[in-house]
Amino acid sequence: MTLADSPGTYTADAWNYSTDLFDTHPELALRSRGWNHQDAAEFLAHLDRSMFHGCPTRDFSAAWVKDPETGETRPKLHRVGTRSLSRCQYVALTHPQRSAVLVLDIDIPSHQAGGNIEHLHPQVYATLERWALVEKAPAWIGVNPLSGKCQLIWCIDPVFAAEGTTSPNTRLLAATTEEMTRVFGADQAFSHRLSRWPLHVSDDPTAYSWHCQHNRVDTLAELMEVARTMTGSKKPDSTAHQEFSSGRARIEAARKATAEAKALAALDATLPTALEASGDLIDGVRVLWAAEGRAARDETAFRHALTVGYQLKAAGERLKDTKIIDAYERAYNVAQAVGADGREPDLPAMRDRQTMARRVRAYVAKGQPTVSARSTQTQSSRGRKALATMGRRGAATSNARRWADPESDYARQTRERLARANELRTFSTDENKGRVLAYVSECKRHGYDPTRKEVATELGLSVRRVNELRKALGNSRKRGRPSA
Known part of the structure; x- marks a missing residue:
């Protein structure tokens, strides 16, 4: 239920001011006022999309449609303004190629029922107040009416990237999201695919209660500055420019750095990984040991599920909950069989296993190749340009010398x-x-x-x-x- 559903209870003037008449900055106060049709129209206009990939419940299998002839699956889309979209509790607000919002998922429960902003965890509420004081509060705040968890949405200048690549703006969005995640203590494994839909309308008592604070569009640079100010972190220094006595010295330094990098890469390829060195491969599962004869069952099961997730991604298959959970249970049973040490099986509840599968999907989606702890000398932008210029000039001189005699x-x-x-x-x-x-x-x-x-x-x-x-x-x- 939103304020738009009961217009007789609240007036338009009451929506524009806080409850405190003596507040000198009423527009900065956090307000539990729901949302109206004007807020929804401005939010949809900012997203600038005619259809959304959504799901009505937490059963995300309903968010996909399978072609009976080819067996391929595609996202189930809902057109703006239709009843099916208003019934969706989860919607894909962001996309790797275009994002107009920044979303944080905060899993810190307050165990206060009600669904208002005042029912959030005191630490989360205090952080939101600090952001409101500097006029950078989220545009939408969704509160779980049972546990007090929440999701926060900022409207940002849209960022774009070509298909299969990233751009400086999308990388800035990822860095800003990571910095703000530390500020609010948000879920670092949030996949940022299917998020809670602020314009959801239904009678589900577990649906989030959404409260629109403003319709301002923030810039990522400003949000990053506020986040760094609150965490006390500093902007990373750029690569120090190296000075060389001559162009030949710069070229020799680049050749030396390249040789060192190749040598380290060859060494890393011959050394076993930490996981290979610390576990035993049993029936296709690498079992990790907490002590002699005592297997680390949960750690073994999670790492095996993560490995299966990467294998599915490499094979181009979908990361379904059933496949990840089956891999987790199989690895857990193998660890129980070889290293129970007198313990009874203690598999987590199915809801916890589903949460584990969601985290595995997030880790796989954000997965990056392992980077060696050793580092080598890198060239600055100025150095790379200088090497390219000297290389072209050197090649021109060398070719002129080679072709000086046409009969050579x-x-x-x-x-x-x-x-x-x-x-x-x-x-x-x-x-x-x-x-x-x-x-x-x-x-x-x-x-x-x-x-x-x-x-x-x-x-x-x-x-x-x-x-x-x-x-x-x-x-x-x-x-x-x-x-x-």
């Missing part, structure tokens, strides 16, 4: 390699001309002139190459669409 061995061997390459390209061109001519002639014999895309698909060539070959053959296709 280097010049003669280079011309021979170029002649062989040109001859092969000529053979390939003639062959492809014959293939194109034969295919086009066969199609024209049946009264049809194939398009360039059809020819390219049939012969395994690019469209541009097909155009060049048909033009060279004098067999270009007429411009425009073919007549019916």
Whole structure:
């Protein structure tokens, strides 16, 4: 239930001011006022999306649709303004290629029922008050009406990245989220995929109660500055510029650093990892030992589930809860069988195992390759530019020296390699001309002139190459669409 559902209880003026009439900054106070249709419209306008990937309950299998013919799954989308979207409790607010909000999940319970901001944990509430005093409070605060846990949403300037890559802005978003996670004590394993949906409307007593504080759009730089001020951390220093006596000294230093890095990489490849050195591989499960004859069951099971998660990701399969939980239970049973040490099986409850699966998915999604503790000298941006400039100049001088005598061995061997390459390209061109001519002639014999895309698909060539070959053959296709 929101204030918009009971407009007769509250007036518009009451929504714009805090309960304290003597508050000099009423717009900065945290208010448990719910949200109205205007707040929802401004929030949707900021997200600037017509459909959302959502799920009505915590059973996230309902967030996907399986194609009965191909067996492939795709996200289940809900259009803005429909009843199905309003019933969703979970929605994907962020995307690796575009994010317009910053979301934190705080799992610190206050054990106070009610769903108002005052029912949060005192430490979380005090932190929110500090952020409100500097006008950087979250735009939306969602409170669990049973436990007092919450989720916080800041509206930020949208950040973008190309598919499969990151950008400076998305990396700044990740760094800001990490810094703010430390400030609020939020869940570090929060996957940032399916978050609580602020505009959810239903009669579910466990649904979060959402309270809109403002519709301001914050910048990541300002949020980062506030977070660092509160944690006392400083901005990391940039790489110190190294001075060299000459260009030759810079090149020698770069060669030395490269040789050291290759040597360390070769050494790391021959050394066993810490996990391999500390565990025994039994029935495909690496069992870790707390003491002689006593297996660390929980640690063994979690690490095995994490390993299976990385294997599923490498194979391109979905990280389903059932697969991760099955791997966890199997590893736990193996550790119990070989190192029970008189203990009875004590598997966590299913709800805890589901939480474990969620954390495994988060770790796998954010997984990065292991970085060696040893470090080598790295070049600064100025150094890399200088090396590139000197390398180009050095190559120009070297080539001029090599080609000073056109009859030298280097010049003669280079011309021979170029002649062989040109001859092969000529053979390939003639062959492809014959293939194109034969295919086009066969199609024209049946009264049809194939398009360039059809020819390219049939012969395994690019469209541009097909155009060049048909033009060279004098067999270009007429411009425009073919007549019916």
